[in-house]
Amino acid sequence: MKKRLYLELENCIGCRSCLAACTQCGGHEERNRNYVYDVNPLVNRQTMPLMCLHCVNPACARSCPAQAIQIHETGAVLSALVEKCIGCQNCTIACPYGIPKFDTEQNLMYKCDLCIDRTKDGIPPMCASVCPSNTLQWLTDEEIEAKQKQFNLDNGKWVTSLPYLESETNVRVNLPGILQGVTKLF
Amino acid sequence: MQRDKFFKEVDNLHHPNETLVRTHCSYCGMQCGMNLRVNTKTNKIIGVEPRYDWPVTVGKMCPKGVTAYQQTNHDDRLLKPLIRDDKSLKGTKLGFREASWEEAYEHIVKNFQKLQKDYGKDSLSVFSGVSMTNEKCYLTGKFARVALGTRYIDYNGRFCMSSAAGGFLRSFGVDRGSTLPWTDIHETDCLFIAGSNTAECHPTSMFRIWNVQERGGYLIVADPRETPIARRADVHLDLRPGTDLALANGILNLLIENGFADEEFVQNHTNGFEETKELVKQFTPEYTSEITGVAPEKIIRAAELYGKAPNAVVMFARGIEQQHKGVDNVSAYTNMALVTGKIGRAKSGVATFTGQGNGQGGREHGQKSDLLPGYRKITNPDHVKEVCQFWGITPEEMPKPGVSAYEMFELMDQKVIRGLYLLCSNPAVSAPNLNFVRNAMKNLDFMVCSDFYLSESAEFADVILPTVTWSEDEGTVTNLEGRIIKINKAQEPLGESKPDWQIQVELAERLGKGKYFSHLKTARDVADEFRGATKGGYADYSGATWEKIEKQDGVFWPCKSEEHKGTPHMFLDKKFYHPDGKAKICALPYRPPAEEPCEQYPLRLTTGRVVYHYLSGNQTRRIQFLRDMCPEPYVEVHPETAKKYNIEHEERVRLFTRRGEATYKVKITEAIRSDTVFVPYHFGHEESINLLTNPALDPMSRMPEFKACAAQIEKQSVKKV
Ligand code: SF4
């Protein structure tokens, strides 16, 4: 059963365990490929992760003159191929979310590969495995649909994977406000 | 086996040439399950893999857990015993030379025996900790009493769990940190959480806590700061530090007034209701608000939600416990559950978030100055007799009760205690009033420190013994639920390091006490003796065999026999552990913090943790990722207060109290009360906030008041370059 990365931003507690976990994937050379931001640090403790959304038609790959960014059959937009990447950094500018990182020493782009050595065999990615708050989850489409029903937002805007900056994405995101649609028990 | 909705059947990634060793995190009381990745060629730990099959945490870990494996083969590991001959270098890292174990042991035995000959048995002391296995905690107690024969043993739980223990003993007659398993928490209808920065200190509880709200339940959080969990609470009771007792009384008053008391339960299963009802009457929302600074509407709303909830859990942590009325705070919040009868059934109850990995188990088996294995009392002659018989000593040989952790430093200062064997703790960072404590350690005649890194406290030692990390030994710990779990060995001890139980056996032999210790040749031997020693006590572990732990994902104590499965839910039969079987509802008059703000010190200082560090930071400050995330302490200041003092974000200011001072970078945030400042305590030397904290002790638990004292900020004069 195909599973996707699903984000519930309102859950994030800013622990950055996802960053620590990302350094632990095989082939990640102990460098994390994801981001966590303090939304308004002088005001409150709200944080949010910024993850590669694994766009169906990714701007990074489109912009790459060397075909260094491959798309895996699972839909994962992979990190640059060492032998192809020419270090032009087009992709870092093309991605509307600023996901690809650049290693100036190796002259090489690196980015989230959705832990392809895990997810190709159905094992959850590291970040979604450890995330203590369930901000990052690894779910089937049915589970995501159930979430959509559960959080029936009164403004009619189910925010997950609407055509945003880059059309359809493999990762589904639920912006802050998930609790708006919840009916209280009493 | 509790398999709940969060549990998913997932495989692990298994690289070739690697074995996965199932174990748990080395740090906090959550004891998250993890697999350590071990290279089969080098037999070294090289990484971590989630443990999806652990029912409490289902693969989740905080950043400390993810990087915990990096401790084992860290460059800072102590690999050989160290001796320092020049006493004038005490309090520094300098002057240590490598020695053989034999030389170190000889040196220790010679000095220990001389001190005891000159000044009596009780001139030696043992200061230990609960970030180690039950077996080690047990043996440390036996080592102090049988091998050294000293009354002075105590442990760092006095800075952590002792108020919770005291409060539970008084209210229930038994101290099990949680009356229900964690797998119940997301199914309750209302969580009332006081003084717990859960998202940072017990992060892997958060997916269950958020789920209460997702299901339409309520979350109430009492904290002076808008912590990440308070930010999303339905009601945030933003109280002044040190005023919990008034808040708890105020809420209890409303629960009773508004008819939420469960009369049948109160009548049949508790004592003390009428008296308490009378006492809390004065705590009207307005009066409570005056003391706590929380708006009356919020107090009313919180009481209404907790009262109406079919099931509810009251939870708390160091915020309410590290006060000089910590025990009263615990009993006062526990009153809420007893009066409403929301206890002794699934999905309802009371729990403390145990801080240290083995904070629960480590306090039960005789490291505490007044306790013996199985939660027996050293002041109870029958208990003493049972334990003496088991150990093979006479009751006359059993030392008397000692004093609490902080009081040991007072006795060191008075030269009553002259020698110290310190293990599994770093009081030079974690004790309050550090100028005094560090000086007391410096003036000791002789000090031994056992650690795997050269901690700030080791800087005061004459001998340092290299011990192993959690991953190089095996044994049990008891997590915050009261579930006994198994830590497994993933690697052979690095260098010449040895587990503490082995060090104690070898030292005991050289002290001429071999006949009580020499039979302990493996961790398993210690475990078997330990289980036997607890038999018949309150905290009976005798049926918790390693095999049973493996088979049923842990064993909740009490577990009195091989056939008994253990006790996930406490008090299901509504029987409490006081002699009459009833719980005690406690009438607790309000007392302000020991030190209230004044003209000279107008601010309230409170301390706590950040998600990236554990306790004194001796371990986590050495892990690159965690260090990068939080390299230094800071002081959180509200923008209004910052304006008043004319200080800016990231500016360095002097923060001081009656006891000490330190300089910190300012972090401006609206997520704190304007009368309060906060500093995390994980840092050493001149960065330690405990230079400033107040050692006012709780009369029962002897817990210092880390969480509230009076302080002042001073803008630094601009230095001319
Ligand atoms: S691990 Fe989860 S909760 Fe922690 S920072 Fe990342 S997304 Fe947020």
Ligand code: SF4
């Ligand atoms: S940096 Fe590498 S991956 Fe990115 S666009 Fe250029 S060649 Fe492609």
Ligand code: SF4
């Ligand atoms: S999916 Fe894997 S590679 Fe991508 S951010 Fe998460 S841990 Fe890193």
Ligand code: SF4
């Ligand atoms: S520190 Fe606590 S919450 Fe974090 S991984 Fe370890 S046991 Fe879990």
